[in-house]
Amino acid sequence: MNGVHDMGGMHGFGPVRREEGASPFHASWGGRVFAMMTALTRGRHTFNLDEMRRAVESIPPAEYLASVYYALRLAALRILMVEKGLVTASEIDAMLHKFGQEPGRVPRAARRDDPALAAGILAEIERLPQRPREAAGPRFRLGDRVVARNQHVQGHTRLPRYVRGKEGVIHRVHGVYDFPDTKAHGRGNHPAPVYSVRFAARDLWGDTAPPRDGVYIDLWENYLDPA
Amino acid sequence: MHDHGGGGGHDAGHHHGTEHHHGGEVSQTQLLTAALESLLVEKGLLSSDTIDQLVERYEKDIGPMIGARVVARAWTDPAYKQRLLSDSASALAELGIHMDNLVVVENTPAVHNAVVCTLCSCYPWAVLGLPPTWYKEPAYRSRMVIEPRAVLREFGLELDESVEVRVWDSSAEQRYLVLPDRPAGTEGMTEAELARLVSRDSMIGVARAAAPAHAR
Numbered sequence: 197m198n199g200v201h202d203m204g205g206m207h208g209f210g211p212v213r214r215e216e217g218a219s220p221f222h223a224s225w226g227g228r229v230f231a232m233m234t235a236l237t238r239g240r241h242t243f244n245l246d247e248m249r250r251a252v253e254s255i256p257p258a259e260y261l262a263s264v265y266y267a268l269r270l271a272a273l274r275i276l277m278v279e280k281g282l283v284t285a286s287e288i289d290a291m292l293h294k295f296g297q298e299p300g301r302v303p304r305a306a307r308r309d310d311p312a313l314a315a316g317i318l319a320e321i322e323r324l325p326q327r328p329r330e331a332a333g334p335r336f337r338l339g340d341r342v343v344a345r346n347q348h349v350q351g352h353t354r355l356p357r358y359v360r361g362k363e364g365v366i367h368r369v370h371g372v373y374d375f376p377d378t379k380a381h382g383r384g385n386h387p388a389p390v391y392s393v394r395f396a397a398r399d400l401w402g403d404t405a406p407p408r409d410g411v412y413i414d415l416w417e418n419y420l421d422p423a
Numbered sequence: 424m425h426d427h428g429g430g431g432g433h434d435a436g437h438h439h440g441t442e443h444h445h446g447g448e449v450s451q452t453q454l455l456t457a458a459l460e461s462l463l464v465e466k467g468l469l470s471s472d473t474i475d476q477l478v479e480r481y482e483k484d485i486g487p488m489i490g491a492r493v494v495a496r497a498w499t500d501p502a503y504k505q506r507l508l509s510d511s512a513s514a515l516a517e518l519g520i521h522m523d524n525l526v527v528v529e530n531t532p533a534v535h536n537a538v539v540c541t542l543c544s545c546y547p548w549a550v551l552g553l554p555p556t557w558y559k560e561p562a563y564r565s566r567m568v569i570e571p572r573a574v575l576r577e578f579g580l581e582l583d584e585s586v587e588v589r590v591w592d593s594s595a596e597q598r599y600l601v602l603p604d605r606p607a608g609t610e611g612m613t614e615a616e617l618a619r620l621v622s623r624d625s626m627i628g629v630a631r632a633a634a635p636a637h638a639r
Binding site for chain 2: 201216231249261308310
């Protein structure tokens with residue numbers, strides 16, 4: 197999807213703002229959002245990270261740019277909880293209405309502990325994810341020249357605009373990973389080889405780029421053709 | 424179809440605390456967070472203690488001190504460094520860290536590495552904890568691939584023209600950790616002392632490891 201999330205090489209965002217708060221979570225609600233998302237993805241596998249990214253990318257561009265990171269995750273959480281049938285949209289509306297009855301008060305979520313459930317979810321998050329078995333052997337080898345496909349898929353993809361149509365060199369073969377373009381949309385895992393591809397900065401950004409600098413980006417085989 | 428309002432717009436531009444504990448306005452974001460948490464908890468899909476424990480882990484237990492231990496070991500043990508660069512999963516496991524998708528890239532006087540995720544915010548959580556806010560924001564994500572030297576200069580890192588800059592865009596499932604160059608004047612320091620020189624930013628590649636006198 198040619199969305200605003202695909203930011204590599206864009207201009208106009210100004211200097212990097214380095215100031216940081218004391219908590220990595222922006223605000224305490226951010227920590228709750230992070231924990232809910234982590235528990236439902238890596239803990240319960242209710243949805244996968246590609247679906248989460250696809251949901252984030254579906255947020256309209258102006259809202260995306262105006263939102264902090266955890267607010268984007270919260271919006272994605274709402275989309276996916278409804279999509280996966282965990283809750284209905286009207287249940288969310290009713291709960292919002294209930295909390296909205298006490299304006300000015302920080303809402304407190306319902307509290308219910310379940311130590312066995314917590315232990316199970318935390319253990320599952322600790323576990324290393326299962327990698328797909330080897331698919332067909334990698335088509336490219338170290339040093340091969342490849343070109344990133346000039347394709348503009350409507351849905352989720354991990355092929356950013358700034359490398360499309362550009363030529364690079366296979367730097368490393370990472371192994372086989374599920375294909376996000378299909379996995380994000382419930383169309384199967386379709387594992388395929390992933391490579392680190394080196395693009396010369398000059399091939400991406402023109403002759404003013406320093407001659408020896410490069411950008412290394414990880415790309416699925418399905419995004420590449422021989423140069 | 425975009426009825427997920429309340430998730431974002433209200434906090435536009437506010438990158439610091441937006442909570443109002445003593446009266447004042449409560450954001451739609453806070454309301455929605457509490458609403459979703461209540462629904463998940465009431466339906467038994469998650470529990471309050473699950474959420475508490477995950478927050479606590481990432482606030483306290485998981486952070487850049489883990490990556491710093493790895494770097495300090497690599498600085499003091501050349502064989503370990505080779506294992507780390509060629510097969511990070513087993514090298515990390517030696518230190519009790521379970522992560523099988525980390526690529527460690529080494530800074531030298533001739534090569535400087537830095538990490539970004541232009542499409543979202545992929546980051547090596549298991550060794551660095553949660554990413555800083557700037558790592559997730561448009562300025563860093565957009566500029567790091569097209570003008571890394573200018574971005575690094577804003578972080579106070581001026582690189583000579585002769586240094587080759589390698590930017591790693593974490594666009595798939597691999598995560599990247601920069602092994603910073605060991606500072607001069609650190610001969611004879613212990614691993615624990617060395618680890619204190621290794622900042623989070625130096626492992627993202629936007630800073631150097633601290634010189635001994637500057638260690639906190």
